Amino acid sequence: MIFSKFGNKFAKHSGISLLMKDLNEGLRTPGAIMLGGGNPAHIPEMDNYFQSLLTEMNQNGLLTDTLCNYDGPQGKDTMLQALAETLKAQLGWDISAKNIALSNGSQSAFFYLFNLLAGHFDDGIKRKVLFPLAPEYVGYADAGLDDDLFVANKPQIELLPDGQFKYHVDFNTLQVTDDIGVICVSRPTNPTGNVITDEEVHHLDKLAKQHNIPLLIDNAYGIPFPGIIFTEATPFWNENVILCMSLSKLGLPGTRCGIIIANEEIIEAVSNMNGIISLAPGGVGPALALEMLRRNDLMSLSKDVIGPFYKQRVEQVIDIIRRYLPEDKCLIHKPEGAIFLWLWFKDLPISSAELYRRLKQRGVLMVPGHFFFPGIEQDWPHAHQCMRMNYAPEPEIIEKGIVILAEEIELAFKKAN
């Protein structure tokens, strides 16, 4: 069958579809040790909360009301209103419901936004998305209608005590050329767990304003919800910022609810795209979020339950890793947020892609690092020395995976000597 150019680009295997396939099979194959995809943890307190909230919404008719009606293309009005009021009251942002649109997962919002702000323009310029700090989220990599939509900047690497390191935006090498249409950064970052500092955010904001382009901040893991952040970081928004949020890492990935907070022109554009592509975003996630906002639970559960759960889990998992993998074999990016650990095998004689294959053969799924460098030339050795693991599964499962990882690392070194 002959596909269109669009078909050839979007129907082929991409990094993200391979990952989601692994995730689906890994989650459902008995015995598989799934440290791959980005599924959030099942936090018992949150699962119970959702169950009782859904039961209540089923009894009082709110669930059928949302299931049996379309919302408008901008998303559920009552939720937009309630969220705008809460953000205004709690964070002091000057926003109204006109500054928020919903999407079917934030993943689809990135597709809209990248292709709205980058690609071929009427002035003849082909504009690009700039990632100021690679590694960056694999889900961005194939989201451009045009090839070569992304450029990225290599990070500065700061070595820290205890076998840890941290990436920083390298402002000495970062160039915002005239063909950049938007600067995009995830904060906290998937895959590394990095949280770019307030100072870095302000610097990027200034650069974006100087070049008359928006700064897109992907806040899928951040504050005020779901609150998976373990370091000092101030929530940031202004009229030049597009802040993308999601209900997924709150524990509701199946609702496919993304939230875009931006100036009215961007929100109107997103809303119109929603109309064409999906008529309206799904209503179940927003209906749940609305009830959580009404009960003042959205931010408080994030702060008091979700954040502390992941903080404790990541500390436990680092202890497990260190029991089997010493610092000279494996460096770990300082875990400041998100649900991943980013492992750097500096001197490993095999590539992370080969390590991925060997681990997969033994039933352990992790993600090889090279997927996370969209916009960076593939011959940068560092891109092939890292692996991402999801630390959300139960520690007993993680330990089994780490034992196998340590064996494979040992074997690779032995074979090379």
Ligand SMILES: Cc1ncc(COP(=O)(O)O)c(C=O)c1O
């Ligand atoms: C950084 C980041 N942004 C966006 C997404 C997309 O999430 P969703 O489409 O479920 O909102 C993910 C999912 O893992 C992510 O890690």
